[in-house]
Amino acid sequence: MAESPEHIFLSDTALQIMDSASNSTLFGYTEGQRKRFDFSCDLKKDWSKVVAGQTLWKHDGDGIDKDLRTLLHEQDIAAAVYIARHQSRSRARLAEVTQDYLRTMPESLSRLRVFWVPADFDADDEGSRTTVHNLLKEEITKDLLLQVALGGITSADVTRFASSKRPGLPLRILSHVKKQGYRNDRHTAKALDVNLNALQFETERLFIIGFLSSDSPQGGQYSVTDSGHAMLDICSRLRDYLNGNLGDGNKNEDFEHICKLLGVEYPSIPTTAPLLVGDDDRDIRNPTSLLLQHVAQADVDGSVEWPEPYFAIPSSSEISTSQRS
Structure with missing residues (x-):
């Protein structure tokens, strides 16, 4: 039929x-x-x-x-x-x-x-x-x-992530664990050049949120979860926004739609807004502003290996066509 x-x-x-x-x-x-x-x-x-x-x-x-x-x-x-x-x-x-x-x-x-x-x-x-x-x-x-595709990430996850009072550090930890793994607290604190107590607190927060996983319920040797990878990818695109490189006219409607579902209204924050630690006019009540603050601070610190965009992969038929031409 x-x-x-x-x-x-x-x-x-x-x-x-x-x-x-x-x-x-x-x-x-x-x-x-x-x-x-x-x-x-x-x-x-x-x-x-x-x-x-x-x-x-x-x-x-x-x-x-x-x-x-x-x-x-x-x-x-x-x-x-x-x-x-x-x-x-x-x-x-x-x-x-x-x-x-x-x-x-x-x-x-x-x-x-x-x-x-x-x-x-x-x-x-x-x-x-x-x-x-x-x-x-x-x-x-x-x-x-x-x-x-984004590992089950939720708006509550993003809000909890953004609420960290150490701008940039959660992103630094995720990036480090993704690239080098997490051997133990002291080794990671030394590698990141951060206070041990601060590292332990932020790592436990990332574990509770679900952006890090461990074979042990008490934590220890961590790895980045699918939702943690998604958070890194989202923050990398937000970095592009802050640097004016998100897309044509610094706009990306599909990324914006996904961010709205996650409670991130990034176009409401001008790229010229004060976001760095020490800026007196930072808005510390807005979850979107707090998330962008993490991105901006990590970008200035140069401590994060930002994931590249994932572009469409050609289908097998398209590859065959290009090879024949």
């Missing part, structure tokens, strides 16, 4: 949203081949995470068992996306099927992300297309991209 215009629009829109979000340069994007799934892509940083999805539109609840079986039995995907028509029959059937997986394959079920689309969606209506696109953009960015 031929796919409906709604089915085609929803599958293509999911990919377009993830592709557009990669313009934030927080991760790379490559569209995958559509073989077993209605859509798939590869999100890349220093890792590769495959996102695959199915779209349910015309078949009500009849195809849900097959769709979820196809998605959840695939071991190589980091996120299984299901876009479905919002009908009571479909929701009831989905609940039945997921209850079975909750008992038998709970880890696979944790990868599932379901996005419901209004049942009266009409792909031939421009207003309807715009509404559904905006709906999916908000939900996919919050519930998929922040969780998968």
Whole structure:
């Protein structure tokens, strides 16, 4: 049976949203081949995470068992996306099927992300297309991209990170651990040339926030988590903003959208705003200003190895085309 215009629009829109979000340069994007799934892509940083999805539109609840079986039995995907028509029959059937997986394959079920689309969606209506696109953009960015591509980072994490009273030091610690690891407190304090007590306090804060992990519940030898890497990447792009290098006109709409979801309204802080330690007019009540203060201070100190932007990676078809030309 031929796919409906709604089915085609929803599958293509999911990919377009993830592709557009990669313009934030927080991760790379490559569209995958559509073989077993209605859509798939590869999100890349220093890792590769495959996102695959199915779209349910015309078949009500009849195809849900097959769709979820196809998605959840695939071991190589980091996120299984299901876009479905919002009908009571479909929701009831989905609940039945997921209850079975909750008992038998709970880890696979944790990868599932379901996005419901209004049942009266009409792909031939421009207003309807715009509404559904905006709906999916908000939900996919919050519930998929922040969780998968950005390690589950939240606005609360960012606020707690920014509230440190030692501007720049949390970034220095994350950067150091990413590059050289964390052998012990004294060795790291000496390498960073910081007070031992200050280092221990800030490292424990990063561990509690979830930006550092350790094999021991009490800490010790730390490593940077996915959300910690995301925080470094975000701060690196904020550094670009402060230096006027974020993009054309120092703007990046996709990065700005992600930052807003994390409570970071960086365009509200002029690049000329006083941010460094010792500036008398610093705004210490605004979480965004505090985060930018960390970035500005670490930049001036020259103590952070700032991650480069992640640009889109060419697809295999594009590589083949360029090689033939």
